[in-house]
Amino acid sequence: MTQHHQFDAVIVGAGGAGLMAALHASKTANVAVVTKLYPTRSHTGAAQGGIAAALGNMEPDSWEWHAYDTIKGGDYLVDQDAAEFMAKDAIDAVLELEHMGLPFDRTPEGKIEQRRFGGHTANYGEKPVMRACKAADRTGHMILQTLYQNCIKQKVNFFNEYFVTDIIVQDNVCRGIVAINVADSEVHVFHAKAVMIASGGFGKMFKVSSNAHTLTGDPVAAIYRRGLPLEDMEFFQFHPTGIYKLGILLSEAARGEGAIFINDKGERFMERYMPTLKDLAPRDICSRYIYEEVRAGRGIGGKDYVYMDFRPEVINKHKSGPGGKEVTREHLEKALPDIIEFARVYLGVDPMTQPVPIQPTAHYAMGGIPTDVDGCVLADNNKIVSGLYAAGECACVSVHGANRLGTNSLVDIVVFGRRGGKHLAAYCKSANFAPLPASAANDTIGEFDRIRASKGTERAANIRNDMQNLMTNYVGVFRNGPDMQKAVDGIRELKKRFKNLKVDDTGKIFNTDVLESFELGCLLDLAEVTAAAALNRTETRGGHAREDYDKRDDVNWLNHSMAYRTDGKGDVAVTDCSIRFEKKPVVITKYQPKERKY
Numbered sequence: 190m191t192q193h194h195q196f197d198a199v200i201v202g203a204g205g206a207g208l209m210a211a212l213h214a215s216k217t218a219n220v221a222v223v224t225k226l227y228p229t230r231s232h233t234g235a236a237q238g239g240i241a242a243a244l245g246n247m248e249p250d251s252w253e254w255h256a257y258d259t260i261k262g263g264d265y266l267v268d269q270d271a272a273e274f275m276a277k278d279a280i281d282a283v284l285e286l287e288h289m290g291l292p293f294d295r296t297p298e299g300k301i302e303q304r305r306f307g308g309h310t311a312n313y314g315e316k317p318v319m320r321a322c323k324a325a326d327r328t329g330h331m332i333l334q335t336l337y338q339n340c341i342k343q344k345v346n347f348f349n350e351y352f353v354t355d356i357i358v359q360d361n362v363c364r365g366i367v368a369i370n371v372a373d374s375e376v377h378v379f380h381a382k383a384v385m386i387a388s389g390g391f392g393k394m395f396k397v398s399s400n401a402h403t404l405t406g407d408p409v410a411a412i413y414r415r416g417l418p419l420e421d422m423e424f425f426q427f428h429p430t431g432i433y434k435l436g437i438l439l440s441e442a443a444r445g446e447g448a449i450f451i452n453d454k455g456e457r458f459m460e461r462y463m464p465t466l467k468d469l470a471p472r473d474i475c476s477r478y479i480y481e482e483v484r485a486g487r488g489i490g491g492k493d494y495v496y497m498d499f500r501p502e503v504i505n506k507h508k509s510g511p512g513g514k515e516v517t518r519e520h521l522e523k524a525l526p527d528i529i530e531f532a533r534v535y536l537g538v539d540p541m542t543q544p545v546p547i548q549p550t551a552h553y554a555m556g557g558i559p560t561d562v563d564g565c566v567l568a569d570n571n572k573i574v575s576g577l578y579a580a581g582e583c584a585c586v587s588v589h590g591a592n593r594l595g596t597n598s599l600v601d602i603v604v605f606g607r608r609g610g611k612h613l614a615a616y617c618k619s620a621n622f623a624p625l626p627a628s629a630a631n632d633t634i635g636e637f638d639r640i641r642a643s644k645g646t647e648r649a650a651n652i653r654n655d656m657q658n659l660m661t662n663y664v665g666v667f668r669n670g671p672d673m674q675k676a677v678d679g680i681r682e683l684k685k686r687f688k689n690l691k692v693d694d695t696g697k698i699f700n701t702d703v704l705e706s707f708e709l710g711c712l713l714d715l716a717e718v719t720a721a722a723a724l725n726r727t728e729t730r731g732g733h734a735r736e737d738y739d740k741r742d743d744v745n746w747l748n749h750s751m752a753y754r755t756d757g758k759g760d761v762a763v764t765d766c767s768i769r770f771e772k773k774p775v776v777i778t779k780y781q782p783k784e785r786k787y
């Protein structure tokens with residue numbers, strides 16, 4: 190039996206963005222957080238390195254420099270007004286977290302301690318600056334725990350392990366959501382004045398990925414399936430330092446503490462490419478040059494990886510420690526405990542005595558659901574969808590443009606989670622409940638019944654594996670037209686295979702077989718849009734590096750790309766492979782696009 194609930198606002202997701210929004214919105218509105226994971230298992234908890242804010246606690250800094258670095262780092266595809274809001278608000282948001290009780294690392298005088306991170310500079314690109322606030326290399330964990338504890342204190346309503354399948358929008362007004370209770374497969378309809386989607390990333394479309402198993406973007410797929418656009422989906426960030434073959438992340442915090450890249454000849458090759466920032470150049474640039482080295486036969490042992498070296502004696506020899514200072518083993522063990530442990534556990538390599546094999550790994554979705562700076566979701570021609578919000582990695586504000594700087598996602602989730610939460614609360618005060626269609630749950634029930642009854646021959650795990658290989662092989666760090674066409678065609682074939690699924694578990698209790706199949710359908714839609722958008726954009730910019738169009742093309746492509754579903758069906762099942770692309774201008778305030786040199 191379908192169950193019904195009514196709340197002023199529903200927030201989909203309990204990561205940093207969802208919890209920050211819930212905290213602010215629930216001051217005046219009756220809010221429910223609906224999340225497929227128990228809140229503290231959200232991916233925000235895996236964030237290691239830090240959260241940027243121009244506090245200037247270690248050396249002079251300013252929010253204008255932070256905004257400039259963000260815009261330049263994003264290869265000028267960033268909406269500059271949004272980046273300015275973010276850099277300015279970051280200072281206040283970090284202090285708010287501190288006052289909530291977040292245990293940041295401290296300087297001897299008791300201020301929040303900061304470290305360097307890729308692409309963050311003083312005085313408009315002059316030299317690296319210490320801007321990342323952190324709690325060792327467990328910053329995201331601390332943010333998530335702090336926010337969750339404060340939500341409990343404030344008595345926010347949680348629906349944990351409820352899987353959201355559909356967002357109900359009619360006549361451009363959001364009316365609620367549909368969810369499945371993971372424990373018993375019951376369908377729940379939530380009627381609300383406002384909904385915020387804060388469902389995180391969708392990096393599980395790639396084989397080598399730093400993302401958690403659950404990052405499948407189901408609510409983002411729901412938005413697309415219901416006919417709303419997705420923005421800049423071609424821009425996916427490849428983080429340079431994934432553990433070789435596994436993709437598990439070794440945070441850029443290591444390079445903030447002085448780690449360097451080394452090729453097979455023992456050269457610190459980033460010195461050659463980026464003489465000022467060297468190994469602390471933005472991620473897209475580092476990932477590309479790692480592969481340049483590999484292609485030139487200078488990967489370790491001729492293979493497709495290089496070393497990240499953060500042995501104390503190596504850092505001291507290269508004077509690559511913070512401010513050129515000497516580092517000790519004790520300092521590194523204290524500053525980077527988790528990633529040192531990861532290398533020991535997953536690779537059997539001790540970074541204090543050996544260099545660590547690394548390879549770029551799919552990490553972060555720059556694109557997603559288009560919003561304004563208050564989190565309001567935008568339909569075509571920038572028209573606001575009443576009562577619908579998005580924040581965090583699933584959203585595209587756009588503050589990251591073509592490439593996100595390290596530590597800027599944690600900033601994004603707290604700044605825009607907060608802005609969105611406040612705006613949503615104000616909206617709930619003045620808005621009425623828009624009527625809910627009687628058929629709201631029908632599509633979800635139909636699709637889940639279909640999947641549960643699947644008696645075909647195809648295994649979801651095999652289709653997922655094939656999709657991930659297509660994406661990693663053909664829509665990776667380097668891209669070209671023929672390869673991306675192979676990915677698009679291949680995914681379209683996989684969608685056909687998806688219709689012929691075989692599901693073993695036909696029961697209703699914790700049926701992960703059915704849920705993971707539904708997740709796979711969502712990933713197939715998002716992978717198709719990503720590959721097609723990448724094929725569509727005939728230039729090289731930020732994380733999108735094309736061998737056949739190897740220059741940035743500001744004349745034709747200083748634009749966001751908007752992808753729309755066009756098969757006219759508008760249901761929640763996997764789409765029928767027809768995408769229309771449009772362009773939207775980038776907002777420029779002060780900074781005219783320049784060549785990116787570091």
Ligand SMILES: Cc1cc2nc3c(=O)[nH]c(=O)nc-3n(C[C@H](O)[C@H](O)[C@H](O)COP(=O)(O)OP(=O)(O)OC[C@H]3O[C@@H](n4cnc5c(N)ncnc54)[C@H](O)[C@@H]3O)c2cc1C
Pocket residue numbers: 201202203204205206207223224225226227228231232233234235236237238239240328329351352353354387388389390399400401406407408438440552553580581582583595596597598599600602
């Ligand atoms: C290993 C790793 C390290 C990182 N390190 C850093 C760092 O140091 N600094 C930095 O700035 N960024 C970092 N990032 C990026 C950053 O952590 C994420 O982009 C950010 O935390 C995302 O937060 P979020 O609130 O948007 O989503 P998440 O924290 O991913 O939360 C998503 C929420 O949505 C819910 N959800 C998803 N689908 C559904 C559904 N269908 N139904 C119901 N609920 C759903 C989930 O249950 C979850 O609660 C890192 C990322 C990774 C993977």
